[in-house]
Amino acid sequence: MISERYLNIAIWVGVLGFALYANFSGETYWVTLATRATIFAIAGIGLNFALGYGGLISFGHAAFFGIGGYAVGILASHAQSFTPIYDGFVTIDGTQSMVIAWGAAVVAGALTALLIGALSLRTSGAYFIMITLAFGQMFYYFAISWPAYGGEDGISIYVRNSFPGLNTLVPFQFFCLVFTVLTIVILLVRTMNKSPFGLALNAVRQMPQRVETVGIAPFKLRLIAFVISGMITALAGAMFADLNRYVSPAMFSWHVSGEIMVFVILGGVARLMGPVIGAATFVAFEEVLGRQSEHWLIYLGLALLIIVLFAKGGIVGSLARRGTARHG
Amino acid sequence: MSLLIAEQFLNGIQLGVMLFLMAAGLTLVFGVMGLINLAHGSLYMVGAFAAAFVAANTGSYLLGIVASVVAAAVAGVLIETLVIRRLYKRDHLDQVLATFALILIFSEGTRMIFGSFPLYLSIPDALGGPITLPGGIEYPLFRLTLIAMGLLVAVGLYLLITKTRVGMQIQAGEADREMISALGVDISKLYTFVFALGAALAGLSGALVGTLQSVEVGMGEPVLIMAFVVIVIGGIGSIQGALVGAVLVGVVQTLGAFLLPIWSKMLFGSPDAGAVLSSMLIYILMAGVLLIRPQGLMGQAA
Numbered sequence: 001m002i003s004e005r006y007l008n009i010a011i012w013v014g015v016l017g018f019a020l021y022a023n024f025s026g027e028t029y030w031v032t033l034a035t036r037a038t039i040f041a042i043a044g045i046g047l048n049f050a051l052g053y054g055g056l057i058s059f060g061h062a063a064f065f066g067i068g069g070y071a072v073g074i075l076a077s078h079a080q081s082f083t084p085i086y087d088g089f090v091t092i093d094g095t096q097s098m099v100i101a102w103g104a105a106v107v108a109g110a111l112t113a114l115l116i117g118a119l120s121l122r123t124s125g126a127y128f129i130m131i132t133l134a135f136g137q138m139f140y141y142f143a144i145s146w147p148a149y150g151g152e153d154g155i156s157i158y159v160r161n162s163f164p165g166l167n168t169l170v171p172f173q174f175f176c177l178v179f180t181v182l183t184i185v186i187l188l189v190r191t192m193n194k195s196p197f198g199l200a201l202n203a204v205r206q207m208p209q210r211v212e213t214v215g216i217a218p219f220k221l222r223l224i225a226f227v228i229s230g231m232i233t234a235l236a237g238a239m240f241a242d243l244n245r246y247v248s249p250a251m252f253s254w255h256v257s258g259e260i261m262v263f264v265i266l267g268g269v270a271r272l273m274g275p276v277i278g279a280a281t282f283v284a285f286e287e288v289l290g291r292q293s294e295h296w297l298i299y300l301g302l303a304l305l306i307i308v309l310f311a312k313g314g315i316v317g318s319l320a321r322r323g324t325a326r327h328g
Numbered sequence: 329m330s331l332l333i334a335e336q337f338l339n340g341i342q343l344g345v346m347l348f349l350m351a352a353g354l355t356l357v358f359g360v361m362g363l364i365n366l367a368h369g370s371l372y373m374v375g376a377f378a379a380a381f382v383a384a385n386t387g388s389y390l391l392g393i394v395a396s397v398v399a400a401a402v403a404g405v406l407i408e409t410l411v412i413r414r415l416y417k418r419d420h421l422d423q424v425l426a427t428f429a430l431i432l433i434f435s436e437g438t439r440m441i442f443g444s445f446p447l448y449l450s451i452p453d454a455l456g457g458p459i460t461l462p463g464g465i466e467y468p469l470f471r472l473t474l475i476a477m478g479l480l481v482a483v484g485l486y487l488l489i490t491k492t493r494v495g496m497q498i499q500a501g502e503a504d505r506e507m508i509s510a511l512g513v514d515i516s517k518l519y520t521f522v523f524a525l526g527a528a529l530a531g532l533s534g535a536l537v538g539t540l541q542s543v544e545v546g547m548g549e550p551v552l553i554m555a556f557v558v559i560v561i562g563g564i565g566s567i568q569g570a571l572v573g574a575v576l577v578g579v580v581q582t583l584g585a586f587l588l589p590i591w592s593k594m595l596f597g598s599p600d601a602g603a604v605l606s607s608m609l610i611y612i613l614m615a616g617v618l619l620i621r622p623q624g625l626m627g628q629a630a
Contacts, residue, residue, distance in 0.1 A: 057421050119615050122622045126364045126420050127564060130556040131618070137553045138611035145607040147600055254553065258428045265425055295440055301432030308426045309414055 004320035008273040012186075015041075015280060016179060023172040031171040032243070037283040038178045039239045042185055044263035044275025046232030049189060051261070052270030053198065054225035055205035056121075059129050060136030061260050063116065064109045064230040066143065066252035068237025071105035073155035073247035080158055098161045098168070098177075102238045109234020110227050112139075117226035121219060133254060140252035154248030161242050168242070178239055182276070185232060190272055192228070201225050233260070262304060268314030277315050334465050336586045337579060342471045344578025345478025349533035350555040351562070351570040352485060353526025359565030360501045360522050361416050366427040367407065368530055368555070369548025370434035375400040375531025376538035376547060377438060380447040389452035393535055400531020401524045408523040413516065431549075439545050446544035449535070474536050481529065482571055489567065498522060502565065554581075557610050561617045563627020572625060577610050584609040 015034060022030035043065055050056040078085050078094025086092040095101055120131040144152050160168050168174045192198045203211045204218045211218055241247045250256070259282070267278025285303070289296035311318065354368050378399030383392030407430060415423045451470045458466040489495035497518050500508040509515040534548065541547070554577060562573025584606040592602025617625065 051421070057424065059424060119618050122618055126358060127560060127622075129364060129420060129424055130560055131614070134553055134557050134560065134611055134614060137550075138608050141607040142604060145604045254549070261425065261428075265421075269421075295436045297432045298436035298440070301429040301436065304429035305411065305426055305433070308422050308429065309411070 002320055004271070004316065007316060007320040011273045011277050011280075012183070015276065019172070019175050019179070023175075028171045031175050033283055033287060035171065035175045035178050035243055037280045038175070038182050038276075039236050039243060040260075040263055040279035040283065041276040042178075042182055042239070043233045043236035043260050044267070044279050045182075045185055045189060046229050046234075046236060047260050048264045048270065048275050049192075049232060050226050050229035051264060052274070053193060053205065054201055054222055054229070056222060056226060056229075057129050058132040058226070058229070059254070059257050059261065060116065060120075060132030060134075061230075061233050062252050062254060062256035063112060063136040063139045064233040065237035065240070065256055065260065066139055066247075066249070067108050067112050068105035068234030068239075069241040069247040069251045070143065070149065070155075070237075071108045071234070072101045072161065072238045072241040073157060074149055075101045075104060076157040076161060077149065077155050096159070096161045098163045098242065101161055102235060105234050105238035106231045109230045109232075109237075112234070113227040113230025114223070117223045117230070121222050121226065133257070136252065136254055136257055140249055140254070143249040143252050150248075152249060154246060154250075157241065157245040157247075160245055174243070178243075181235070181239070185235075186272065186276075189232075193272075197221070197224070262300075264314075265304075266307065266314055268316035271314065271316040271320075274314055274316045281315065331463075331465055333583070333586070334463065335467060336582055338465070338467055338475070339471065340579035340582035341575060342475050342478075342578070343582055344575035345475055345482070346533045346537050347551070347554055347558050347578055348478055348571050348574035349481060349529045350551055351558040351574050352482075352567055353529045354555055355559050355562075355565055355567060355570045356498070356522055357526050358559075360498055361519055363412065363416060364420055364423050364427070365412070365526075366424060366552065367430035367434065368526070369552030370431050371400045371403055371527040371530040372534035372548035372551055373434065373438060373545065374403045375534035376449075376543040377442060377447065378531070379535035379538065380449050380543045381442075383449055384447070389449070389539075392449065393532070396531045396535030397528045400534070401528040403531075404524040404527025405520055408520050412523060413519065416519070435545050442545075444545065446542035448542055449539040451539055470539070474540075477532075477536065481532075485567060494518070494521065554610065557614050559624070560614055561624060563624025566624070566626040569624055569626030577613070580613055581606075581610050 015038065019031055019034040022028075022034060043061070046064065047058065047061045050058050050061075074085070075094045076096055079096045080094070084091045084093050116132065116135045120128055120135065123131060143149075149155055160174070162168060163177055166173045166177060168177065193202075200211065200216055201221050204216070204221050208218045211221075237251060240251070263275045263278040263282055265278070266281050267274030267276065285300060286296065289299050293299070307314075350368065350372060353371075354365060357363050357365055357368075375396035379392035379396035381392075382395035383389050386392075411426060411430065415426055455470045455473050457469060459469045459472065461467050487495075489498055497508060497513050500513075501515070501518060501522075505515065508518075530548075533551075537551070538547065555574075558570060558573040558577050560573075561576060562569025562571070585603075588602035588606040588609070589599035590602070592605070593599045621627075
């Protein structure tokens with residue numbers, strides 16, 4: 001057993017080290033895999049914020065992942081065809097700038113989370129799971145039936161969006177950008193957890209009645225947590241769109257919600273770096289087993305079943321001792 | 329036009345009763361065991377594949393239907409004893425993850441056995457063709473049979489739960505689990521029975537709906553999510569709620585998909601807006617119910 005803090009640093013160094021090694025040994029495919037894992041990690045951190053710290057079991061985070069992706073895809077498709085998105089009192093043009101497109105994705109994610117959260121947080125427990133799942137599916141059908149942006153075919157982004165000072169087409173430069181975003185998100189989440197908001201959220205998860213009696217409204221706190229969570233996952237979706245240069249309704253599929261949840265569980269619920277090691281393990285699993293068998297999902301299912309039934313606490317939970325008591 | 333609407337309305341009822349078969353099992357399992365089961369859609373798929381396989385090899389549709397019920401119930405007993413019963417005391421997160429894992433196992437397992445191509449079940453000759461209903465509506469006899477079967481199952485479930493010994497135990501189990509095991513009811517047998525019952529209903533509806541559509545891997549998932557919408561609307565744990573919610577969702581979905589594109593074409597000249605809206609309609613209905621009655625139409629206050 002080592003302290004969680006050292007384990008966290010080891011995970012961070014491990015991902016960076018893997019990408020560096022891959023880059024300097026000329027394995028650009030591995031760099032892309034590391035980028036994929038990093039983006040999944042951000043999506044997982046988003047969910048972990050609601051699920052781990054807020055106790056909100058959302059099975060609809062694919063909605064935010066997809067919204068983020070579509071924000072980037074829609075902006076890029078207008079920039080590619082030189083047609084404005086909106087042409088009325090003001091003209092809104094598409095863009096191929098990552099800064100603007102990712103910003104738009106985060107805003108869109110926040111609005112979506114506000115809408116879904118305001119409705120589904122009126123309930124709790126199993127209801128909350130089913131409702132988030134259903135709303136997620138609503139966005140899936142919406143994307144499929146909306147002909148203006150490709151319907152079932154999705155949107156292709158012909159050239160990866162640009163970032164000032166970088167050539168994003170070089171896999172390692174794109175990785176560095178995504179990894180920097182991951183680091184910032186981790187530091188932000190860490191700061192939030194220690195802030196009065198984070199402490200109150202933690203208390204709401206453990207003992208909502210007691211928090212209410214001291215004058216904090218649990219609904220409001222949960223809603224804020226849900227919105228922050230949606231924003232982070234939408235940002236991951238935006239980066240995923242740029243990684244693949246393609247968005248499709250599959251990003252909204254409820255399997256994506258399930259997979260994001262798997263990143264969190266595999267790594268360890270309510271652990272800062274849990275989703276990072278969880279996502280990295282998932283991508284490695286997918287890569288190694290996917291090569292062995294086209295039916296690799298059956299092994300993923302078996303592994304997940306065994307983890308849930310017999311190994312609580314995920315990877316971080318089994319390697320590190322708790323720094324501070326979090327589960328009451 | 330009104331004949332067309334009447335036909336679509338009947339289609340909506342037909343979808344509704346099939347959704348009820350799914351939702352009844354889900355809501356029973358939740359009500360009695362407190363378990364949220366994502367793998368319910370897999371049991372639906374198992375039923376459909378069993379029916380397609382047996383019907384193709386014996387030539388008898390009826391045997392196929394029997395096989396769907398038996399296979400799904402056996403699969404239900406199997407996963408209940410191996411996996412599900414370890415989950416009753418766990419939190420919902422573990423239940424969701426473990427049953428999500430079961431979906432992956434079932435889906436890939438079925439793909440390994442039957443391949444990725446869809447199978448087809450054909451409507452038996454005796455039930456083929458349309459019949460004329462009062463009012464002059466020509467309606468497919470098979471769909472009418474589905475409605476009748478669904479309603480029959482609903483009545484059967486009602487009688488089972490209110491009039492039989494095991495039904496009393498189920499009701500008691502919903503009210504107070506510890507008490508009925510203290511009174512000497514073998515609770516783990518009861519749980520297995522309830523789970524298998526739900527599984528059998530899911531398998532039956534998979535086979536029946538699979539006859540109208542096709543039998544393929546992943547067919548249960550959209551139905552599962554619609555059944556969740558039904559449960560949220562009807563109220564969790566309530567069989568009557570499941571019936572009301574299922575018929576409501578079935579009719580709204582079917583009529584919406586039919587009427588909204590037509591209205592949208594009349595108003596805006598293009599059916600697209602209506603098609604987009606109709607794909608979201610049942611979720612908007614669910615949102616509306618949540619705003620007015622978060623516990624569902626027939627649910628008790630949470």
